[in-house]
Amino acid sequence: MLRLRRIAIDTYPENIALLSRRCTTYRAEEFQALKKIEVVGDGRTLLATLMIADAEAIVGPDELGLGEQAFRRLGLPEGSGVEISQATPPASLEAIRAKITGQTLSGDEIEAVITDIASHRYSPIEITAFLISCASFMTTAEMLSLTEAMAKIGNRLKWDAPIVVDKHCIGGIPGNRTSMIVVPIVAAHGLPIPKTSSRAITSPAGTADTMEVLAKVDLSTREMQALVEREKGCLIWGGHVNLSPADDILISVERPLRIDTPEQMVASILSKKLAAGSTHLVIDIPVGPTAKVRSRTSATRLRKMFEYVGDKIGLTLDVVLTDGSQPIGTGVGPVLEARDVMAVLRNEPDAPADLRERALLLAGRMLDYDPALRGGSGHERARELLNSGQALAAMERIIDAQGRNETSYPLGSLVEEIPAPDAGTVAAIDCHRIARIARLAGAPLDKGAGIELLKKVGDPVRGGEALYRIYACVQADFRFATDLAAEGSGYALDRSGTTAAT
Missing domain, CATH: 3.40.1030.10 (Nucleoside phosphorylase/phosphoribosyltransferase catalytic domain)
Structure with missing residues (x-):
């Protein structure tokens, strides 16, 4: 058996396992990197994506390393004995292949897919295939089945009240x-x-x-x-109360790809x-x-x-x-x-x-x-x-x-005001661009980073007057945010009947 070792790396949402190339218990060559393995110990089972490590400082020849997420999900103390084997691809992948070809999935098929996703049996590529195939076409019956399946897995809270x-x-x-x-x-x-x-x-x-x-x-x-x-x-x-955990996994793949179809949104929220x-x-x-x-x-x-x-x-x-x-x-x-x-x-x-x-x-x-x-x-x-x-x-x-937070979070010390180029009235504000600039400034990782809006739609503004103020805590973030704001502030001004972006 291998000794379990906790590796201080954040691999959210994936389970990542690390095996030494000089492993004394298993031949590393038999386990292809980035393939799924099954980790078993003390009656517990975990599916994880395998990486092969060459440095003994990372994982020793008689050890199996698990990233923070995988270690927590397996729930065994460090040093526990575990065994590994090649994981069998989930049977529910056949349903995804059917969905890719345009077929409608049954409630049982969708539940099987969601169960395997929540059990971390799917790679991000396989989850992406499921999301894109559903984004192409999803019936109302499939949307309902997706909602019910996601709500079914994980905690279900009950309250002693007729109206919650x-x-x-x-x-x-x-x-x-x-x-x-x-x-x-x-x-x-x-x-x-x-x-x-x-x-x-x-x-x-x-x-x-x-x-x-x-x-x-x-x-x-x-x-x-x-x-x-x-x-x-x-x-x-x-994240701590484990409600609809499959949804959290789907969201982690959806957001970078900007997949946000109405059907998936409804299922996500209502589940x-x-x-x-x-x-x-x-x-x-x-x-x-x-x-x-x-x-x-x-x-x-x-x-x-x-x-x-x-x-x-x-x-x-x-x-x-x-x-x-x-x-x-x-x-x-x-x-x-x-x-x-x-x-x-x-x-x-x-x-x-x-x-x-x-x-x-x-x-x-x-x-x-x-x-x-x-x-x-x-x-x-x-x-x-x-x-x-x-x-x-x-x-x-x-x-x-x-638990009141006694920590005081000051506003970012790096500050710049974004001026109006001319006099006029604020005609429109681009929500998406303002969010991007605030994000580049360091929000939400830096609590004190962001944007203070000084003018809203309908407000008059003089040429050179500040539209908003950017706060950042890190010089690089400050530069990214101010550069984007210089390219386009996200504000449109009405100059005597003519609307123009600034």
């Missing part, structure tokens, strides 16, 4: 951090809202990245359940909410020229898809189409977004009004699910909870219960 609410925005709008306002409003009212969120993959910040400025977000399932029972709400990273035990859900679909959804026609089609799957899996849905024409709030990046959120909750006079009103709209729609409230009074109740300070008090309790 949640919200989800499909994304694409910088600064749209409404969840961190909605959750304390709804929790203050008394409806349970177990909000799990993702970290950013290609955006400047996810809700988890921003909440982490204020509190711990990597809670366990047990900690999350206790927190929601006590405080009625939470704002945590979904997570179903696994989280939600019964009532508000979906926010921002619509705008640089948003994910760019026309009312596309938004209506997406809304109907959400409603179809929601009805079939027993989720009560309210799909809201909102304005996605520009970023929300004034901050893009974790610290700046957290500042906006707390300004709204504290009812500060200069708090961003658009973020406040968007959060109240969504919170009101969620409170309308409460049968104890008179129909249509949810928005009024949400405003009352925010104005009275009850929402802020609920947020402070949630922060303390999750």
